[in-house]
Amino acid sequence: MSGIIDDHSVINLEGISKNYKVGDIDVNALIDVTFTINQGELIVILGPSGSGKTTLLNMIGAIDIPSKGHVEVLGYNLTKANRHALAAFRRQHIGFIFQFFNLLPTLTALENVEYAILLQKKKNAQEKAREVIKEVGLDERVNHFPSELSGGEQQRVAIARALAKQTDLILADEPTGELDYETGIQILKLLVSAAINENKKRTILIVTHNADIAKIADRVIRLRSGKVISDIKNPSPIDPEELRW
Ligand SMILES: Nc1ncnc2c1ncn2[C@@H]1O[C@H](COP(=O)(O)OP(=O)(O)O)[C@@H](O)[C@H]1O
Numbered sequence: 001m002s003g004i005i006d007d008h009s010v011i012n013l014e015g016i017s018k019n020y021k022v023g024d025i026d027v028n029a030l031i032d033v034t035f036t037i038n039q040g041e042l043i044v045i046l047g048p049s050g051s052g053k054t055t056l057l058n059m060i061g062a063i064d065i066p067s068k069g070h071v072e073v074l075g076y077n078l079t080k081a082n083r084h085a086l087a088a089f090r091r092q093h094i095g096f097i098f099q100f101f102n103l104l105p106t107l108t109a110l111e112n113v114e115y116a117i118l119l120q121k122k123k124n125a126q127e128k129a130r131e132v133i134k135e136v137g138l139d140e141r142v143n144h145f146p147s148e149l150s151g152g153e154q155q156r157v158a159i160a161r162a163l164a165k166q167t168d169l170i171l172a173d174e175p176t177g178e179l180d181y182e183t184g185i186q187i188l189k190l191l192v193s194a195a196i197n198e199n200k201k202r203t204i205l206i207v208t209h210n211a212d213i214a215k216i217a218d219r220v221i222r223l224r225s226g227k228v229i230s231d232i233k234n235p236s237p238i239d240p241e242e243l244r245w
């Protein structure tokens with residue numbers, strides 16, 4: 001995706017560290033991570049399992065706060081926010097897509113999407129949900145429960161749920177990790193085409209351990225053992241259609 005990248009920063013991380021205590025052992029999941037992401041960038045965060053990718057995305061997505069350092073997202077200081085403030089921010093401003101879909105099992109595809117819009121206290125939730133479900137090609141599955149959908153279909157619902165919120169920031173944690181290759185490509189295509197949000201450029205972060213997926217990004221940030229080991233712009237991102245892995 002060739003992006004109109006301007007100077008408007010949407011994510012500012014300064015010296016982020018995250019430690020988990022497991023019994024007597026301190027796990028340093030993130031160590032002094034600093035970077036800025038601008039509006040409209042399509043970023044891939046690339047690293048092997050255990051390198052801190054999910055921990056990092058959780059700091060940006062207001063799921064957790066760092067042990068040290070400063071986090072600012074969309075102009076909000078999340079550094080020391082309490083759980084309630086984090087949840088409110090996340091509900092309004094973050095479209096999150098997970099490896100294991102995280103759909104509510106007792107709600108249908110349509111209801112899963114509708115519920116996310118209702119939580120934002122926006123109007124015409126069902127109508128909007130129908131529109132977006134159609135955009136992801138699932139209009140014939142609206143009344144199915146997650147257990148009645150394939151992995152790829154469930155991930156489409158999860159993408160519809162994130163898009164329906166009309167947020168400027170989409171975070172995807174290993175979104176193709178559970179899917180076969182062809183379904184994975186379709187999911188990446190949907191994510192790339194989500195870059196436009198009512199004429200405004202969305203910012204999209206995709207976390208993966210798959211180096212091939214990095215080829216679709218405007219910029220690739222590599223993590224290793226909790227540290228950023230490189231942060232490189234990609235002059236010629238390719239279309240997901242051209243990916244092979
Ligand atoms: N809630 C937690 N409690 C303790 N250790 C954790 C927790 N979450 C992650 N870790 C540890 O932090 C490191 C980074 O994990 P994670 O961010 O999940 O990496 P990745 O997503 O790249 O696989 C790993 O060593 C992992 O075991």
Ligand SMILES: [Mg+2]
Pocket residue numbers: 053054055173174
């Ligand atoms: Mg992870």
